[in-house]
Amino acid sequence: MLHRLRAQADDPILALMVQLAGDTREGKIDLGVGVYKDDSGATPIMRSIKQAEYQLWQAQQTKSYGALAGDPAFLDAMRQLVLGDAADAAQVAAIATPGGTGAVHQALELLRMAQPGARVFAPVPTWANHLSILAHLGIEAVPYRYYDAETHSVDHTGMLADLAQLRSGDAVLLHGCCHNPTGADPDMAQWRALIDVMNARGAVPLIDLAYLGFGDGLEADAAATRAIAESCPVVLVAASCSKNFGIYRERTGILLAVMQDGALQARAQGALTHLNRQNYSFPPDHGARLVSMVLTDGALRADWQAELEAMRHRMTDLRTLLAQTLGAAVGTDRFAYLAQHRGMFSRLPVTPEQVATLRDAHAIYMAPDGRINIAGLHTNTIAPLADALVAVGI
Numbered sequence: 001m002l003h004r005l006r007a008q009a010d011d012p013i014l015a016l017m018v019q020l021a022g023d024t025r026e027g028k029i030d031l032g033v034g035v036y037k038d039d040s041g042a043t044p045i046m047r048s049i050k051q052a053e054y055q056l057w058q059a060q061q062t063k064s065y066g067a068l069a070g071d072p073a074f075l076d077a078m079r080q081l082v083l084g085d086a087a088d089a090a091q092v093a094a095i096a097t098p099g100g101t102g103a104v105h106q107a108l109e110l111l112r113m114a115q116p117g118a119r120v121f122a123p124v125p126t127w128a129n130h131l132s133i134l135a136h137l138g139i140e141a142v143p144y145r146y147y148d149a150e151t152h153s154v155d156h157t158g159m160l161a162d163l164a165q166l167r168s169g170d171a172v173l174l175h176g177c178c179h180n181p182t183g184a185d186p187d188m189a190q191w192r193a194l195i196d197v198m199n200a201r202g203a204v205p206l207i208d209l210a211y212l213g214f215g216d217g218l219e220a221d222a223a224a225t226r227a228i229a230e231s232c233p234v235v236l237v238a239a240s241c242s243k244n245f246g247i248y249r250e251r252t253g254i255l256l257a258v259m260q261d262g263a264l265q266a267r268a269q270g271a272l273t274h275l276n277r278q279n280y281s282f283p284p285d286h287g288a289r290l291v292s293m294v295l296t297d298g299a300l301r302a303d304w305q306a307e308l309e310a311m312r313h314r315m316t317d318l319r320t321l322l323a324q325t326l327g328a329a330v331g332t333d334r335f336a337y338l339a340q341h342r343g344m345f346s347r348l349p350v351t352p353e354q355v356a357t358l359r360d361a362h363a364i365y366m367a368p369d370g371r372i373n374i375a376g377l378h379t380n381t382i383a384p385l386a387d388a389l390v391a392v393g394i
């Protein structure tokens, strides 16, 4: 029966990791997969996480099963980190998931269970795996305009016009902050207009929050999610701990279902816990435990926040330097947007052919759509990148 399987297309981002690993050239520049790197090019284990691992190693007495929904301390700490005071615990159902991707998957399964036939409106562009998971689950994706490539900012008018087509029970996929792949986020007035249209149409927001703390800081980055959670009857939030805790391979994430009608909480919690059991039974625990230790210990938390802030500042500094260097190289301010965007990603105005030339002739790797991982840059690689971009005719 295996011969009946069709060949699967490579994930465009993960394919880059494989290509890069096989490239033996000195000085190759990796602006591909969204992984934070420090000035030495390493993706370090954060100090607080290392410390928590040490404490866990000393204290943990068993690896027996925990709770099917995930460690309650993790669920509680992450709920507070993401939602703050926007919802009471009694209005939130939650499960731990294998990474943010697992949370997105579980959110879509919940949607399909609760509202068969619901469509998911997805921004153009969005993370390629969103569309792949939707197709895998047989859920109809409806594109909505998000990014204006001319102005390098959110196409708010187009977005609202497209979302006017929502039907009751449809979901709207949103990036809570640090939009992947563009780095362009709505401002708070634009978020409020989005909330109004979703509520007017009876749609469910599904927020992917993978870069909390990488944009303008933990509180500012959570503001849109919290405003939505306060204003919409039901909100699904898929949050990842991969980037902001630097625990990518531990697969740590959470799905929060926030509801204004607390009478629905037990049913929602039951459905989410059931989905964990069906898909993988108990969620991964190691990363979740480290996160809850860091968030609930004053000293570890302070150190985590300080290190996260340093990572964030490094990315905004790199953005500024890249915008200045490219601006000077081409003699215009058309790259000023790079300094205004937030998070790990922005898009360069390059064609897939130029992306291929950058890879083949200059050993510079980026996604085929021109998305670059800002955190893959280094003060020393910005000038060579600018030179190569000029050479390919940007």
Ligand code: LMR
Pocket: 013, 014, 032, 033, 034, 035, 127, 129, 180
């Ligand atoms: C990315 O967009 O590069 C990251 O979210 C990693 C991934 O899994 O694609």
